Amino acid sequence: xxxxxxxxxxxxxxxxxxxxxxxxxxxxxxxxxxxxxxxxxxxxxxxxxxxxxxxxxxxxxxxxxxxxxxxxxxxxxxxxxxxxxxxxxxxxxxxxxxxxxxxxxxxxxxxxxxxxxxxxxxxxxxxxxxxxxxxxxxxxxxxxxxxxxxxxxxxxxxxxxxxxxxxxxxxxxxxxxxxxxxxxxxxxxxxxxxxxxxxxxxxxxxxxxxxxxxxxxxxxxxxxxxxxxxxxxxxxxxxxxxxxxxxxxxxxxxxxxxxxxxxxxxxxxxxxxxxxxxxxxxxxxxxxxxxxxxxxxxxxxxxxxxxxxxxxxxxxxxxxxxxxxxxxxxxxxxxxxxxxxxxxxxxxxxxxxxxxxxxxxxxxxxxxxxxxxxxxxxxxxxxxxxxxxxxxxxxxxxxxxxxxxxxxxxxxxxxxxxxxxxxx
Amino acid sequence: xxxxxxxxxxxxxxxxxxxxxxxxxxxxxxxxxxxxxxxxxxxxxxxxxxxxxxxxxxxxxxxxxxxxxxxxxxxxxxxxxxxxxxxxxxxxxxxxxxxxxxxxxxxxxxxxxxxxxxxxxxxxxxxxxxxxxxxxxxxxxxxxxxxxxxxxxxxxxxxxxxxxxxxxxxxxxxxxxxxxxxxxxxxxxxxxxxxxxxxxxxxxxxxxxxxxxxxxxxxxxxxxxxxxxxxxxxxxxxxxxxxxxxxxxxxxxxxxxxxxxxxxxxxxxxxxxxxxxxxxxxxxxxxxxxxxxxxxxxxxxxxxxxxxxxxxxxxxxxxxxxxxxxxxxxxxxx
Numbered sequence: 001x002x003x004x005x006x007x008x009x010x011x012x013x014x015x016x017x018x019x020x021x022x023x024x025x026x027x028x029x030x031x032x033x034x035x036x037x038x039x040x041x042x043x044x045x046x047x048x049x050x051x052x053x054x055x056x057x058x059x060x061x062x063x064x065x066x067x068x069x070x071x072x073x074x075x076x077x078x079x080x081x082x083x084x085x086x087x088x089x090x091x092x093x094x095x096x097x098x099x100x101x102x103x104x105x106x107x108x109x110x111x112x113x114x115x116x117x118x119x120x121x122x123x124x125x126x127x128x129x130x131x132x133x134x135x136x137x138x139x140x141x142x143x144x145x146x147x148x149x150x151x152x153x154x155x156x157x158x159x160x161x162x163x164x165x166x167x168x169x170x171x172x173x174x175x176x177x178x179x180x181x182x183x184x185x186x187x188x189x190x191x192x193x194x195x196x197x198x199x200x201x202x203x204x205x206x207x208x209x210x211x212x213x214x215x216x217x218x219x220x221x222x223x224x225x226x227x228x229x230x231x232x233x234x235x236x237x238x239x240x241x242x243x244x245x246x247x248x249x250x251x252x253x254x255x256x257x258x259x260x261x262x263x264x265x266x267x268x269x270x271x272x273x274x275x276x277x278x279x280x281x282x283x284x285x286x287x288x289x290x291x292x293x294x295x296x297x298x299x300x301x302x303x304x305x306x307x308x309x310x311x312x313x314x315x316x317x318x319x320x321x322x323x324x325x326x327x328x329x330x331x332x333x334x335x336x337x338x339x340x341x342x343x344x345x346x347x348x349x350x351x352x353x354x355x356x357x358x359x360x361x362x363x364x365x366x367x368x369x370x371x372x373x374x375x376x377x378x379x380x381x382x383x384x385x386x387x388x389x390x391x392x393x394x395x396x397x398x399x400x401x402x403x404x405x406x407x408x409x410x411x412x413x414x415x416x417x418x419x420x421x422x423x424x
Numbered sequence: 425x426x427x428x429x430x431x432x433x434x435x436x437x438x439x440x441x442x443x444x445x446x447x448x449x450x451x452x453x454x455x456x457x458x459x460x461x462x463x464x465x466x467x468x469x470x471x472x473x474x475x476x477x478x479x480x481x482x483x484x485x486x487x488x489x490x491x492x493x494x495x496x497x498x499x500x501x502x503x504x505x506x507x508x509x510x511x512x513x514x515x516x517x518x519x520x521x522x523x524x525x526x527x528x529x530x531x532x533x534x535x536x537x538x539x540x541x542x543x544x545x546x547x548x549x550x551x552x553x554x555x556x557x558x559x560x561x562x563x564x565x566x567x568x569x570x571x572x573x574x575x576x577x578x579x580x581x582x583x584x585x586x587x588x589x590x591x592x593x594x595x596x597x598x599x600x601x602x603x604x605x606x607x608x609x610x611x612x613x614x615x616x617x618x619x620x621x622x623x624x625x626x627x628x629x630x631x632x633x634x635x636x637x638x639x640x641x642x643x644x645x646x647x648x649x650x651x652x653x654x655x656x657x658x659x660x661x662x663x664x665x666x667x668x669x670x671x672x673x674x675x676x677x678x679x680x681x682x683x684x685x686x687x688x689x690x691x692x693x694x695x696x697x698x699x700x701x702x703x704x705x706x707x708x709x710x711x712x713x714x715x716x717x718x719x720x721x722x723x724x725x726x727x728x729x730x731x732x733x734x735x736x737x738x739x740x741x742x743x744x745x746x747x748x749x750x751x752x753x754x755x756x757x758x
Contacts, residue, residue, distance in 0.1 A: 199490025
């Protein structure tokens with residue numbers, strides 16, 4: 001009964017449908033974003049009970065203050081060398097995104113996704129892990145590959161689905177797979193990597209290994225059932241895992257309210273599972289590093305999993321197929337209260353006296369040239385075009401370890417069709 | 425051994441041989457499984473190799489995929505095939521495609537065991553036969569045994585296989601072969617030759633059918649419980665049918681099927697699952713494509729009806745001796 005009679009003596013129920021504070025054309029309103037002073041939260045021992053982490057789950061761990069100084073107990077006290085390497089890797093990630101975004105616009109590939117504004121959530125997190133710890137990324141953690149030194153040309157080969165693509169042109173661009181660097185094959189299905197990471201960590205524990213696993217998803221994907229499954233299994237088996245939620249405020253056109261952000265923080269969800277939860281300023285590379293380091297040490301000491309919410313902002317469109325001006329205020333990204341992760345770390349190292357504008361500008365030029373050289377190198381293997389870069393038979397390989405008869409027959413069919421479809 | 429003991433023995437053998445084999449699922453640990461298939465394993469191999477899980481099929485399969493990526497060889501159990509659906513995204517989108525999408529860099533060598541099929545008054549959610557949902561997925565293998573001997577040999581092969589395998593166990597025949605004559609007593613497996621199960625390691629290759637009864641008049645394609653039902657009908661009516669137990673639905677033993685139908689010229693397909701888009705449709709199409717000029721009658725399918733599995737009307741729903749007998753008569757008349 002869609003239009004049943006209401007009882008007039010009772011207040012009618014009302015459905016709440018979340019609405020972001022500003023839409024296209026509106027002035028930006030970030031009044032609900034509370035930015036506590038850097039250094040204001042305590043850093044408990046890694047063995048702390050999740051019950052005693054309420055302030056960390058609802059607050060915001062910040063290290064870099066308004067004067068670009070690293071302050072408070074969460075300052076990871078990194079060496080000059082490490083700070084500059086994190087800065088350089090974040091800048092490389094951005095340079096790579098800029099160029100490959102243009103490559104998509106030029107028709108060299110079908111698709112690309114930037115991580116602009118979120119570079120710290122992958123680069124600084126990877127920096128705080130061991131190189132052989134396994135990562136289960138979503139599609140916006142290309143910074144991990146940059147940190148772990150994956151050749152740029154290999155990345156571009158994958159994006160171009162060309163002859164050099166070791167995934168044989170089977171995967172949508174940016175769905176990398178790099179086992180030798182502990183980087184799990186990226187899936188288009190959201191949050192599936194969450195229980196998989198927990199399973200990998202459980203396997204590591206079953207075998208008495210010392211490696212831990214880490215996974216990432218966006219705040220939108222926390223609504224998937226896999227998130228709940230992963231949190232439950234991680235908690236039940238005390239799995240040595242770091243569960244990262246990159247809260248960049250937007251899931252394509254849906255603001256974080258549609259994932260439940262109006263009522264609580266994402267880090268606070270950990271409390272209900274009995275998991276350690278930390279909410280960090282995701283645009284503060286030092287805070288991201290410190291939280292990851294804390295969580296990694298906790299996991300390695302068999303004290304259990306940690307959920308880290310990286311509070312950040314998706315500065316650009318969801319993908320090359322998206323136009324954010326259709327659903328959000330154009331000024332949002334420039335007025336985001338937590339600023340830009342690269343600019344903030346740059347200001348810190350300048351304030352520290354180990355960097356300057358000239359060197360930074362020179363580095364940006366150098367990185368842009370490096371990325372350009374990598375794309376040129378990859379273009380020698382071809383760009384996306386008609387799926388013709390891989391031998392036809394590769395389409396049928398790796399479905400199973402061995403080719404069953406029905407795939408052998410279909411492979412023969414495809415090879416026969418080639419002559420008719422593409423005569424020489 | 426009955427089928428439960430044979431399945432238990434397969435896991436025991438594999439856990440003994442390979443320290444990377446782990447068994448997990450709801451109630452499989454301390455308790456030994458609601459059907460006793462994992463009884464004694466936790467005591468023998470310890471809690472880190474045989475363990476209970478939260479009630480989360482998505483979690484069970486997803487965690488198993490991650491363990492496989494690490495290098496383990498997980499054997500997760502889904503308590504009833506009717507409850508595999510929450511895990512289906514992890515099976516279809518992940519386990520089935522891991523090798524393909526990573527070009528062989530990551531694999532999912534997992535064996536998902538699950539009791540399936542009807543005939544036990546299980547009603548809607550303890551009777552289903554969802555095999556065609558999995559045979560439709562590129563990258564999954566689907567295996568269904570019909571005897572204790574086959575169950576052990578096939579399960580060992582599945583666990584050793586580097587591809588993800590869905591292993592459906594017909595719970596109706598866990599304790600004895602079921603003829604489909606529901607009003608007659610069921611004999612225990614001990615009176616059946618296939619209960620002679622070696623205690624050690626042996627394999628039955630995946631992708632190989634078994635001709636359980638040679639014949640000339642028609643070919644019957646079946647698997648699981650229906651192998652026994654079809655055989656009983658054939659024996660009761662003195663029909664010279666060739667009964668083929670497919671054992672593996674994918675990859676399918678097309679050679680054995682093709683040779684048989686070309687010999688007999690007639691084909692009946694029998695399964696418990698609902699009819700429309702069921703695995704029988706694929707079998708029928710393949711037989712028609714490959715044996716068309718040898719066929720002397722249309723290919724018939726005897727299946728469950730296109731309804732959810734009913735409780736009280738189970739024996740009206742179940743594709744038993746009457747329905748099979750009538751289909752055979754129809755095929756033989758042409």
